[in-house]
Amino acid sequence: MAERAGEKTVRSNRTDDPVAAIELLKVTRSFGSRKVLHEIDLAILRGELFGLLGPSGSGKTTLVKLIAGLDAPSGGSVLLLGERMPNRRVLGRVGYMAQSDALYSELTGKQNLEFFASLYGLSGARRTERIASVMKLVDLTEHLNKPVSAYSGGMKRRLSLAVSLLHEPELLLLDEPTVGIDPVLRQSIWTELLSLRDKGITIVLTTHVMDEADRCDRIGLIREGRLTAVDSPEGLKRASGASTIEEAFIVLGGGTRA
Amino acid sequence: MRIRALALRIVRQFIRDRRTIALLFLAPLLVLTLMYFVFNGQSVKPDLATIGIPAEWHSKLEQAGAKIEPYSSLPEAEADLRKGKLSAILSTEGNRFSVRLEGSDPSESKSALLLIQQTLQSDIERDLTSSAWSAKLDISYEHGEGRLTSFDSFGPVLVGFFSFFFVFLLAGVAFLREKTTGTLERLMASPIRRFEVVFGYLAGFGVFTILQATLIAWFSIQALGLYMDGSFWLVLLTNLLLSLVALTLGTLLSTFAGSEFQIIQFIPLVIVPQVFFSGLFNLDAMNPWLQKLSYAMPLYYGADALRGIMLRGEDLPDIQIDIYALLAFSIAFIVLNMAALRKQRAF
Ligand SMILES: Nc1ncnc2c1ncn2[C@@H]1O[C@H](COP(=O)(O)OP(=O)(O)OP(=O)(O)O)[C@@H](O)[C@H]1O
Ligand SMILES: [Mg+2]
DSSP, X not given: OHHHHHHHHHHHTOTTOOSEEEEEEEEEEEETTEEEEEEEEEEEETTOEEEXXXXXXXXXXXXXXXXXXXXXXXXXXXXXXTEESSOTGGGGGEEEEOSSOXXXXXXXXXXXXXXXXXXXXXXXXXXXXXXXXHHHHTTOGGXXXXXXXXXXXXXXXXHHHHHHXXXXXXXXXXXXXXXXXXXXXXXXXXXXXXXXXXXXXXXXEEESOHHHHTTSSEEEEEETTEEEEEEOHHHXXXXXXXXXXXXXXHHHHHSSOO | OHHHHHHHHHHHHHHHOHHHHHHHHHHXXXXXXXXXXXXXXXXXXOEEEEESOOHHHHHHHHHTTOEEEEOSOHHHHHHHHHTTSOSEEEEEETTEEEXXXXXSSHHHHHHHHHHHHHHHHHHHHHHOOOSTTOSOOOOOOXXXXXXXXXXXXXXXXXXXXXHHHHHHHHHHHHHHHHHHTSHHHHHHTTTOOHHHHHHHHHHHHHHHHHHHHHHHHHIIIIISOOOOOSOHHHHHHHHHHHHHHHHHHHHHHHTTOSSHHHHHHHIIIIIHHHHHTTTSSOOTXXXXXXXXXXXXXXHHHHHHHHHHHHHXXXXXXXXXXXXXXXXXXXXXXXXXHHHHGGGTSOO
16 A cells, blocks of 8 residues: 555646657567567656557567567667566556457456456455456446456457556556447547547557547557657658558558558 | 455355255265265175085074075086176185185275184184184274274265365466456456455355365264264364365366366376375385375375374364475465566566
8 A cells, every 4th residue: 555655746747747658679579589678668658648560469568568568578678667678566556458358258257357456455445446447448347247258349348448448557568459349439439538648647558440549648669679760641652652541551561561 | 455356256256156056065965975975885795605504603604794606516606706706715625724815806805804704713723623713803993893884984085075176276267367357457457466466365265165174074974874982173174174175275276277177187197196105005016105195285184184084083273284295386376476467466
């Protein structure tokens, strides 16, 4: 609990903190002899909504896991919220949503949330209040007491998102958060993400969807483990002379117009 | 706090999963009951063919539990013996007695021979000067007063085995599922410590393990009437420690398994050898070097302690070596589990 009190003070002066939320310095990751990430240098600022865009197998998930501390880089270093990774405590200030839903299907949505909330040190009335609040956010309040095995794919995705928001993290790492979610709900989730960003929360998400990329503050294009471009959507379009992100992605990503 | 949350979650998952609960609690009782009926039934009545035996011996043998079938000729009896209709032929030739045993079922032959020896030895000694049977047997028992059935003698091993086996299986599968569904990774993305994961599992499973160990011990002693000469609490303690080893070993090995089926593949590798070395089979005839393998097997210590307590009424000082060995196994596996979790999170 003392730990959490400390976090509060950090959070209150976060917006005018110039330090980057995430700093990657020459990060590489190899599986065996195969290099999956090549010397990634990237700084993501506090309060930024950053999108990682890249084709399947380009290394987005690998990069997000490195940032989340679930994996260690083969070379280079990761700084998270000013702390050098690995660092267990800083994980309490990060919300993580994996690409595949990590939920206990035997348990109800509420029991899942109660469990994860306890892992982040939430208890009692505050836990109840947070659970109600995130479930309202993802529009699952009426399914709170259903077992997760009876949830649809999109409902599970939303519950995963709710889990990552439970402890009011100052940094959100979302790996393809809107896959399998219908357009109406996706709209409302994006509205929420933008309002979280406006509250000063740093968000890093991966996506395949171009119109989502367009709404990010900045985008990192990743291709075969290399960060090929990092800029705002407008900047990318300007640099590539393209009118849409999709075209810019094709031009900047591989250097060829396929 | 996190340990408690993890334990509570495991309990909740378990309660939702009726089949698994049944496997943990009812399967051991079912198998124990079956074993009880197989090994504790009425002792087999040997079928004895007699040729030229005094009539008063017939009634004596019959009282001792044999089924007597008088034959008039030896070849006729031998034909039936060959077909397996008889357990033994008892015959006289002049003043020599001979017993011919069927022999394909060692335990049946043994009981037939024993029965003949015990009922007739005094008569044979008195009536004839047969050199073979002249020594008078004086039978007495150190333990069990001769009332022990084979179920009594390996029952304690079974009690330990079931605690071990089912907890190993369930813990292995539960932890594996945590890994394959990605929830373990999600767990490690939170500021949980590695030891908290391991102890959370110990606490959550511990609840069911205590219940299971109590139920198995109670059922086998009270309901099946397993011979019990020692303290129930010591039986419970030993069973608990065995389950602890099973739990930590199960979660450890699940790190090396990619699917539920691969957990099953550990059974012949990890469980079956332990059964052989646990005291179900007498190892005295085995190569002494091979016998030493049993020291590496947790079930050996558990079974040794349980037999000591239940059959010989041993107390804590007598079984302390076993207790320490089980504790050492658990601690070693806990440490290895924490190390194995490095695979999930680098720190
Ligand atoms: N544990 C692993 N062992 C070996 N190779 C791996 C491992 N994890 C990922 N890879 C490889 O690293 C590359 C990048 O994978 P990654 O999951 O990061 O892609 P991605 O960009 O997230 O793709 P997608 O959009 O399909 O989710 C892939 O070629 C994959 O085969
Ligand atoms: Mg991915």
